[in-house]
Amino acid sequence: MTALLVIDVGTTGLRAAVVDHSLTVRAIEYRACPPSTPAAGLVEFDAVDMAAKLLDAAETVMAAVGEPIDAVGVTNQRASTMMWDRDTGAPVGPGLGWQDLRTVGECIVATAEHGWTLAPNQSVTKAAWLLANTPELEGRDLCIGTIDSWVAWTLTEGAAHVSDQTNASATTNGLRTVDGSAWRDDMLAAFAIDASMLADVVDSVGEVGRATALPGSPPITALLGDQQASLIGQGCVRAGRAKITFGTGGMLDVCTDRGTPDGAHRNGAGTYPLPLWSRDGRITWGVEGIMLAAGTNVEWLRDDLGLIASSSASHDVASECADTGGVVYVPALLGLGTPMWDYGARGTLLGLTRGTERSHVVRAVLEGIAHRGADLVDAASSDTGLTIDTIRIDGGMSANPTFVQALADATGHPIEVSPVAESTTIGAAFMAGLGIGTWTGMDDIDRLWRPAHTIEPTPGLDRRAHRARWADAIGRAAGWIPELSALHF
Numbered sequence: 001m002t003a004l005l006v007i008d009v010g011t012t013g014l015r016a017a018v019v020d021h022s023l024t025v026r027a028i029e030y031r032a033c034p035p036s037t038p039a040a041g042l043v044e045f046d047a048v049d050m051a052a053k054l055l056d057a058a059e060t061v062m063a064a065v066g067e068p069i070d071a072v073g074v075t076n077q078r079a080s081t082m083m084w085d086r087d088t089g090a091p092v093g094p095g096l097g098w099q100d101l102r103t104v105g106e107c108i109v110a111t112a113e114h115g116w117t118l119a120p121n122q123s124v125t126k127a128a129w130l131l132a133n134t135p136e137l138e139g140r141d142l143c144i145g146t147i148d149s150w151v152a153w154t155l156t157e158g159a160a161h162v163s164d165q166t167n168a169s170a171t172t173n174g175l176r177t178v179d180g181s182a183w184r185d186d187m188l189a190a191f192a193i194d195a196s197m198l199a200d201v202v203d204s205v206g207e208v209g210r211a212t213a214l215p216g217s218p219p220i221t222a223l224l225g226d227q228q229a230s231l232i233g234q235g236c237v238r239a240g241r242a243k244i245t246f247g248t249g250g251m252l253d254v255c256t257d258r259g260t261p262d263g264a265h266r267n268g269a270g271t272y273p274l275p276l277w278s279r280d281g282r283i284t285w286g287v288e289g290i291m292l293a294a295g296t297n298v299e300w301l302r303d304d305l306g307l308i309a310s311s312s313a314s315h316d317v318a319s320e321c322a323d324t325g326g327v328v329y330v331p332a333l334l335g336l337g338t339p340m341w342d343y344g345a346r347g348t349l350l351g352l353t354r355g356t357e358r359s360h361v362v363r364a365v366l367e368g369i370a371h372r373g374a375d376l377v378d379a380a381s382s383d384t385g386l387t388i389d390t391i392r393i394d395g396g397m398s399a400n401p402t403f404v405q406a407l408a409d410a411t412g413h414p415i416e417v418s419p420v421a422e423s424t425t426i427g428a429a430f431m432a433g434l435g436i437g438t439w440t441g442m443d444d445i446d447r448l449w450r451p452a453h454t455i456e457p458t459p460g461l462d463r464r465a466h467r468a469r470w471a472d473a474i475g476r477a478a479g480w481i482p483e484l485s486a487l488h489f
Contacts, residue, residue, distance in 0.1 A: 016057035019429035043097035073222035073432030076147035093134035119489035124174030128191035160209035163199035170264035221435025233427030235449030246397035250294035267383035270339030289338035318363035329368035344485030348477035370406035394418035416451035
């Protein structure tokens with residue numbers, strides 16, 4: 001029986017899991033690994049703590065299974081960036097989380113001086129900041145990398161400094177040529193980054209080294225970003241197949257399998273191109289759209305307003321009413337991503353009356369998140385020209401029946417709910433198995449995947465009117481803080 005070890009590093013914690021040839025999770029270990037926020041807009045992580053916890057989790061789950069591991073797959077939060085000393089393996093300076101906004105100024109300057117559209121959540125300005133603001137770097141042999149690079153370095157005990165195409169891409173990293181063939185010399189020069197500091201870029205599938213830090217030294221045969229792993233884990237490997245992960249935020253990814261895009265810039269409806277995986281030197285392409293706040297809104301109901309006792313209780317409370325009573329909520333607590341990309345938009349609650357009850361507000365929040373999901377689907381369809389007729393979902397909110405029904409109603413499409421909330425683990429396991437011949441091609445995951453259940457849109461619902469009211473509401477939420485709305489990354 002094949003035993004595949006997955007290291008899955010998220011924003012607030014990491015998992016180590018053993019998955020078998022049927023893509024069943026046999027054992028799993030979780031370790032909290034939250035970032036710190038030393039000041040507003042700053043998000044840092046402790047790379048030493050992360051390394052210790054991933055090794056501990058991996059060794060614990062391997063011991064629980066009690067049999068040799070055939071291969072290791074790694075998946076991770078994208079764009080989080082760190083620097084370390086090649087000779088000692090010790091981190092140099094803080095790890096900068098993908099949400100860190102300290103380089104907004106550098107992004108604005110890059111646009112003004114070079115015409116480059118960069119975002120502070122890309123790696124390039126984070127790497128430049130570390131080099132410019134860390135003391136006593138003279139004469140040191142430095143490595144710069146994203147989380148996949150750090151995990152591979154840790155597992156191989158410094159033998160491999162690598163990153164795959166999904167993590168090193170122009171979209172995520174910013175330093176890569178669009179076709180993924182090389183680092184950009186013009187950006188390296190502008191940001192004073194020596195190419196020798198950067199990782200060797202490899203395929204998402206294929207052995208990159210042995211995990212000598214673990215018992216048995218199994219081969220590492222897969223590296224890829226978390227959203228790409230989630231897409232693969234839900235079998236969305238054919239053109240037009242789309243998934244949305246509803247966690248703290250919401251990420252839609254759809255496979256296009258077309259040629260190399262013209263650039264890394266956003267498309268007309270606000271999605272952006274990105275590599276989904278690479279194998280045998282060929283990149284398979286897709287597009288991605290993002291909502292900046294999904295589950296965050298449910299946390300707001302729970303922690304700040306006290307309207308629900310737990311996140312799962314949002315379904316129970318929302319079920320107390322048949323509809324929102326005319327209340328509409330725009331979930332723009334952190335601004336709006338795709339398609340508007342308006343950082344100055346703010347959360348908006350409309351249609352309140354003296355008869356509005358707690359249940360109406362809670363239902364409106366769930367429906368507002370669902371409408372944002374439909375916005376992402378509409379944007380991806382517009383930008384790709386593909387017909388997206390079924391949406392697969394995972395993440396914590398996929399377990400909320402009220403929300404899932406609202407998503408089906410907002411999109412007008414059936415919603416297939418993943419059998420596991422964290423499909424990243426399944427996707428990374430599949431790619432690791434692909435690397436050792438457990439499976440032969442991407443079609444295998446398509447055949448293996450089955451939804452836990454499928455939710456159809458409510459019969460007779462006037463979706464056009466439903467969406468028209470939403471469009472009016474989101475228009476009112478836009479541009480609330482003009483100075484932020486004017487920023488374009």
